Amino acid sequence: MINALLILLGKSLIKFGNTLNIGSGSTWPGHIALKLNKNFIKQISSKNKNLKIVLIAGTNGKTTTSKLIKHILEKNSLKVFHNEAGANLLNGIASSFIKNSNLSGKLPYDVAIFEIDENTLPLILREINHYSILLLNLFRDQLDRYGEVNTIAKNWQQALKKVDKNTFLFLNGDDPQIYSLGQENDLKTYYFGISDKYMDQKEIPHDVDSVYCPNCSHKLNYSKMSYSHLGKFKCYNCGFKQEKVETFADQKINYPLFGKYNIYNTNAAILLTSKAFNIPTEKVIEFTEEFKPAFGRQEIVKYKGKNIIVLLSKNPTGFNQSIEATINYSKDEKPNALVVLNDRIPDGRDVSWIWDVDFNDLSLAKKIIISGDRTFDLAIRFKYALNDSFEQKTIIEEDLEKAINTAVSQTEENKTLFILPTYSAMLETRKILGGKKIL
Amino acid sequence: MKNLSLTIGWLYPDLMSTYGDRGNIIVLTKRCEDRGIKVNLEKISLEADKNKIKELDLIFMGGAQDKQQEIVNKDLIENKGSLLKRAIEDEIPSLFICGAYQFLGKYYKTAEGHKIPGLNIFPIYTENPGENVKRLIGNIIIEIRNSKLEIRNFVVGFENHGGRTYLLNGAEPFAQIAYGFGNNDKDKTEGVIYKNAIGTYLHGPILPKNPQIADFLIEKALFKKYGKKIELEKLDDSIEKKAREVVVKKYLSGYNQTK
Incomplete structure (x- = not known):
């Protein structure tokens, strides 16, 4: 009862x-x-x-x-x-x-x-x-x-x-x-x-x-x-x-x-x-x-005439696999990548793990945009991963909405932008792309 | 001075490297190379010849999970520990994180109450109060002012340890806690500094956001090897400063940011 x-x-x-x-x-x-x-x-x-x-x-x-x-x-x-x-x-x-x-x-x-x-x-x-x-x-x-x-x-x-x-x-x-x-x-x-x-x-x-x-x-x-x-x-x-x-x-x-x-x-x-x-x-x-993928798991989202693929990346192994998938996605297109690192409870408060990710493999991307609660932790990581090409290849933008807009405008019509976010960053990204404001 | 080179030893990279600690090696290497100092990186794990430890100018060892720590502890006690002790006593600059820091003390008492002897290099001991007592986990902010190293800004990292470490008479803490737990959540101390060796609970990893500590180790290594002080060229650390400020702002509101 x-x-x-x-x-x-x-x-x-x-x-x-x-x-x-x-x-x-x-x-x-x-x-x-x-x-x-x-x-x-x-x-x-x-x-x-x-x-x-x-x-x-x-x-x-x-x-x-x-x-x-x-x-x-x-x-x-x-x-x-x-x-x-x-x-x-x-x-x-x-x-x-x-x-x-x-x-x-x-x-x-x-x-x-x-x-x-x-x-x-x-x-x-x-x-x-x-x-x-x-x-x-x-x-x-x-x-x-x-x-x-x-x-x-x-x-x-x-x-x-x-x-x-x-x-x-x-x-x-x-x-x-x-x-x-x-x-x-x-x-x-x-x-x-x-x-x-x-x-x-x-x-x-x-x-x-x-x-x-x-x-x-x-x-x-x-x-x-x-x-x-x-x-x-x-x-x-x-x-x-x-x-x-x-x-x-x-x-x-x-x-x-x-x-x-x-x-x-x-x-x-x-x-x-x-x-x-x-x-x-x-x-x-x-x-x-016949299966169709879900948001954050390879669904292709059309946004302002560009293709966006969001790959949830929340631990070293997952991140390395997302990077591999990003780089191998197309033979003749170097993609742009937006990487977002948050440190909220669903992401884990400790961000040490980004040093276990092989970010140097992402050096084949055209532009790399860096954002999230721990933007600068990630920026340091990329500084060491990309060495001499760091300055020319990366854009640092703490505000996620601005970062997404920058990443989208850096991407040519009908080309693909990959977004690699941690868990809470994925939820935020979905809200921004869906036009809904976070309450 | 031209043709400078350093041999950096990374102890048990395959076993003691759970918390992104390889970042420390990446930073040490790059900050040497940016100043034209050639780096020879020696990875020393189980199968390596222990005599390689004698050739090292700088030593690093990271933290690990329990199973890996057991394997390493055995190898240190039976095999490489005595040479490591000799190197540290001989003032080779070195950095030991978390589990590695605990190994170098007098003993480690496990959650079940077993006393595991350490290498007895650092004048410290560590006790795990049992599985029902909370681990010390979270962001940590420290102030470094010891007899070897003084850093004017806050140093930030992340700690995650079950064991509580206590300093014995005469031991000098590496730092004082501004936010977080540190050695034991009681006496406000963090880590230990002994000769030129640092033991600390800071992951993060510690060196990328706090490059002054990396430079301290490099300078000491050059001094030891070449017998005189060699000034290190300044590098652009503005992103590092911002990364520290984000943490300090979040957890230490009220403190002077420019400190």
Whole structure:
């Protein structure tokens, strides 16, 4: 009974919030519900035993992969809902339940897809009937907030031991730490990876954390690498190595998104939907090729006659991948790039990590515009990355709206401007490009 | 004076480099090269010959995550620690950040209460009060006025550590806290300076926004190698100044900005 009231209250809050345009109401209805009934998520979940819940966690790619999976399942005539990007703590999940249920707490859907924050995964596993878990990767990210990569992996390992044996588990087979999570449980486990032909990283880059064996701490040997610490690894000390990684190398796939990281995301989505939902692989691939990207995740926005592509870049590995995607986007066009660094809570207060990004690779861009709360931190970084071409190549503009206008006017008609922002900077950028003022 | 060169040693770059600390090496190298000083960078990790430490004019070591620190601690105690101690006692200028700073003390008491012996170079010790006590995390602003180095403006960075470090009798703090936690959140001290070696909790990384510290290390290294003071040519540090001002303005309102 109390849950019906909480749902009613929450739904009115969402409506109220939408009318007044004060945020999307994506976390606070759930926050209030959990305050008044801490078992809210558990109770709603057990009321909906037939709902298949897919949980997705990992440092990078959660939103894109969720959207891909949703797209594939909907194409296959299933009813699906998905928590809003960023609302990936317990309160976000509770809000998503409130938004999509009727007053009796019934969720009239076949599938729920939840992106889950790294530290929230062990908590949520105790609360809901999980059907399928997808773990994408673990990179260095906001150490001030998430803590260290090894600690997260250890907590996941503990949590997975208590999971129902009928759960599907999908793991990145090229990430040693994620791969090793499949060793100590007997869930229905599958590994995804990418074809050898995309593995062109020559040496271990600077931003890696997990190149030591998860079992014996000996340095791993890689025969091929795709990016960061992902690749074909083997430990010569204890024999730890990959087996049964599905790469879809023998399939012809027109990947709908660019960048190596998106081949991982796409292969993860294909493997999950075909195995856990029993859809033939050929059909899944066909659906996948029709996928359209989201804002901040490769959507092309037309703005004042220019093409703008926003690539959310919130940690060293993500940034390096965005830079690679920017530079390789077109053979005959040197793009302009606007890089925006904020240091608010969703971005992480510590900006040290920009020194782990290989910004010198962006020197092939035509102009680089620098902005955000920490404009000058970023400017110092570029001063050292670009050396002699720093003065001539960069424009420093603290005010984001002015920076966007400058970047757009520096870009020729029908040419492309890449914007590489941290999380809160991406939200601001979206508001500016959409013409809506920030409240 | 022509044909100046320095050998800079970067200890465990693959293991002790979690918080963007390679920025410190990038800055040291470039600020030498901009003044025509040739840099020979030696990366010294697990497999390296420990005798390379004897050839270094300047030493740097960054912070890391727990697992990596364990691996490094073992190698230091069993292998390279004694030569590192000799170099520091011999006044080789050096910079140790966070976990590296803690290693050089008398001991580190873990969250579980295990005492891990350090290299016993710095007159300090560190204790982690347990996993339920908050880590010290946030922007940090310090004032540097010690017997070796005085900087007139505020020095800014970011700290993130569970351990609390205490100075033993006779130890000289590197700096005083203007904002943030520092060594232990009690005595307002930050870091330690011992001979020409600096231990500090400042990430950020420390040197890009605070290039005076980089120049201090370079000057000391040149003095040690060539036996006389060599004036360093001034460089344009106006962006660095602005980056510091943004932090100071945000966290120390009321202070004199021009300080």
